[in-house]
Amino acid sequence: xxRILQDRDERRPxxxxxxxxxxxxxxxxxxxxxxxxxxxxxxxxxxSDLTSKTLIDELKTANLRGRGGGGxxxxxxxxxxxxxxxxxxxxxxxxxxxxxxxxxxxxxxLEQQPHLLIEGMILAGFANNAxxxxxxxxxxxxxxARTVQRALEEARAAGWLGRDVAGSGWDFDIALHTGAGRYIxxxxxxxxxxLEGKRASPRAKPPFPxxxxxxxxxxxxxxxxxxxxxxxxxxxxxxxxxxxSQGKSGDGGTKLYGVSGKVKRPGLWELPMxxxxxxxxxxxxxxxxxxxxxxxxxxxxxxxFLLPEHLELALDFDTIGKAGSRxxxxxxxxxxxxxxxxxxxxxxxxxxxxxxxxxxxxxxxGLPWSVKxxxxxxxxxxxxxxxxxxxxxxxxxxxxxxxxxxAPGAAMPLASAIHYFRDEFERGVTRGQGAAxxxxxxxxxx
Amino acid sequence: MTxxxxxxxxxxxxxVLHDEDRAAIAHEREHYPHPQAASIEALKIVQKRHGWVxxxxxxxxARELGVPPASIEGVAxxxxxxxxxxxxxHVILLCDSSSCFLTDYEALxxxxxxxxxxxxxxxxxxxxxxxxxxxxxGACDRGPALMIGDDxxxxxxxxxIPTLLEGYA
Numbered sequence: 001x002x003r004i005l006q007d008r009d010e011r012r013p014x015x016x017x018x019x020x021x022x023x024x025x026x027x028x029x030x031x032x033x034x035x036x037x038x039x040x041x042x043x044x045x046x047x048s049d050l051t052s053k054t055l056i057d058e059l060k061t062a063n064l065r066g067r068g069g070g071g072x073x074x075x076x077x078x079x080x081x082x083x084x085x086x087x088x089x090x091x092x093x094x095x096x097x098x099x100x101x102x103x104x105x106x107x108x109x110l111e112q113q114p115h116l117l118i119e120g121m122i123l124a125g126f127a128n129n130a131x132x133x134x135x136x137x138x139x140x141x142x143x144x145a146r147t148v149q150r151a152l153e154e155a156r157a158a159g160w161l162g163r164d165v166a167g168s169g170w171d172f173d174i175a176l177h178t179g180a181g182r183y184i185x186x187x188x189x190x191x192x193x194x195l196e197g198k199r200a201s202p203r204a205k206p207p208f209p210x211x212x213x214x215x216x217x218x219x220x221x222x223x224x225x226x227x228x229x230x231x232x233x234x235x236x237x238x239x240x241x242x243x244x245s246q247g248k249s250g251d252g253g254t255k256l257y258g259v260s261g262k263v264k265r266p267g268l269w270e271l272p273m274x275x276x277x278x279x280x281x282x283x284x285x286x287x288x289x290x291x292x293x294x295x296x297x298x299x300x301x302x303x304x305f306l307l308p309e310h311l312e313l314a315l316d317f318d319t320i321g322k323a324g325s326r327x328x329x330x331x332x333x334x335x336x337x338x339x340x341x342x343x344x345x346x347x348x349x350x351x352x353x354x355x356x357x358x359x360x361x362x363x364x365x366g367l368p369w370s371v372k373x374x375x376x377x378x379x380x381x382x383x384x385x386x387x388x389x390x391x392x393x394x395x396x397x398x399x400x401x402x403x404x405x406x407a408p409g410a411a412m413p414l415a416s417a418i419h420y421f422r423d424e425f426e427r428g429v430t431r432g433q434g435a436a437x438x439x440x441x442x443x444x445x446x
Numbered sequence: 447m448t449x450x451x452x453x454x455x456x457x458x459x460x461x462v463l464h465d466e467d468r469a470a471i472a473h474e475r476e477h478y479p480h481p482q483a484a485s486i487e488a489l490k491i492v493q494k495r496h497g498w499v500x501x502x503x504x505x506x507x508a509r510e511l512g513v514p515p516a517s518i519e520g521v522a523x524x525x526x527x528x529x530x531x532x533x534x535x536h537v538i539l540l541c542d543s544s545s546c547f548l549t550d551y552e553a554l555x556x557x558x559x560x561x562x563x564x565x566x567x568x569x570x571x572x573x574x575x576x577x578x579x580x581x582x583x584g585a586c587d588r589g590p591a592l593m594i595g596d597d598x599x600x601x602x603x604x605x606x607i608p609t610l611l612e613g614y615a
């Protein structure tokens with residue numbers, strides 16, 4: 001259902017490793033067509049030329065950073081996975097639980113190019129000495145599940161999965177695991193619990209999954225897009241991969257960027273890592289007529305708001321981080337000038353509040369509290385002190401106070417909304433001494 | 447989220463897993479080193495047949511997998527797409543996350559409430575539809591988006607609701 005908005009002419013093998021094979025009509029690229037276009041060539045190269053160590057070194061040099069939003073070096077993550085004499089072989093888990101608000105990129109890869117993911121997982125399995133892979137996919141991606149299941153059967157029949165993968169003497173298979181809702185499943189240790197058939201509460205770390213993950217074995221969890229980048233790194237090398245970002249970023253590769261909100265042409269584009277927000281918004285045709293841009297989220301509901309002036313920045317992990325937000329998933333959501341930031345903040349905090357697993361007190365109790373305060377401000381019934389209280393809650397929800405990144409993710413849009421749009425929040429304060437009585441922006445005007 | 451329903455009394459006595467479902471659960475078990483891992487899939491298999499998961503099914507699944515009923519119950523109550531009360535023939539999942547919110551989700555939600563005469567967590571008196579909110583559907587380029595059963599739609603305007611629902615008897 002997601003569509004890439006670049007024509008086939010623009011998507012070249014040498015510049016668009018993630019999408020060059022995609023059909024313009026959105027039908028999936030299955031095994032025969034995939035094989036004709038360099039498909040599984042990286043696995044052949046890995047088996048003939050590489051060892052676990054040299055593959056991981058190549059990935060480190062390529063500086064492929066986690067595309068699920070964390071931005072952690074994939075090569076480093078793999079190098080920290082326990083393997084060797086006496087250590088049991090473990091698991092490769094693909095995080096295909098795409099639920100970050102505003103994010104629709106993994107859906108494209110799962111629905112239209114399942115073999116690229118399988119190829120990436122085989123390389124991950126080879127590098128990390130795993131014997132089994134799991135694709136943890138959200139239950140709502142019904143079409144993607146069917147397509148991936150078909151692709152797994154094709155790959156197994158062709159000898160790319162199962163016993164003695166492609167004559168290498170190494171066994172590796174992949175199973176599809178579909179979820180049953182809950183955003184928290186996307187947190188990697190919660191995902192492991194869910195895979196084990198438990199409630200999806202995150203785990204305390206350490207131990208990290210690389211030491212003790214699924215069923216106590218070394219486990220690597222990577223996002224769909226991250227794994228889909230690995231084949232081209234292995235096939236063409238780290239230098240080639242680095243060059244894909246065309247000097248726009250210190251990070252290597254391309255990124256599946258996207259735009260949603262009130263733009264003329266919402267969608268997805270594969271572009272060099274470090275492409276600016278301006279170029280992305282231009283590709284999306286700009287704002288719809290009658291709307292101008294007020295603010296934007298760079299990569300999901302758990303990233304901080306930025307201003308129109310920040311659109312000139314490179315959309316990469318370090319640059320957006322320095323601007324006080326996070327690249328997250330790199331799919332931007334635009335907010336128009338007639339849309340109420342307090343209402344949007346309330347919507348976001350309702351989401352995080354509902355999706356909290358309830359383990360840590362700041363998250364379990366702080367998020368519903370923030371929703372109450374935001375609802376009051378939105379209704380023009382806020383009390384003096386409410387905004388300060390929200391700011392202090394945002395600190396208490398911040399990094400280091402909870403076991404996982406759910407609460408810090410919720411705090412980021414809240415704190416930045418107040419930072420940039422304090423006047424909109426103040427318009428909702430009508431009670432208490434000296435409270436302002438200005439007309440609030442109409443509720444629900446988004 | 448609270449689920450209320452106007453459906454018939456809950457009949458859970460003498461619940462027996464269908465043979466096909468037992469086979470499907472056994473097949474899922476093979477994918478994992480521990481049978482508990484098949485719990486969510488087992489719940490989904492049972493739900494697919496019955497529309498929801500009655501209490502007695504929890505015990506039946508627990509026996510089938512050899513894990514404590516409390517583990518199955520804990521899982522069944524955690525995940526939002528496992529229904530512990532009867533639902534309508536078609537479940538409508540309305541995305542309420544930020545990108546749909548920015549493309550007029552609230553107007554669509556209110557139109558659904560008015561058209562169906564129910565709120566979230568409720569089922570129409572004719573047992574045709576249950577309406578639930580859902581996390582970002584990953585269809586943000588087509589917001590506001592929703593699912594009916596296995597089908598995803600977007601963007602959907604309030605005016606399109608009657609026609610959209612016609613296909614779901």
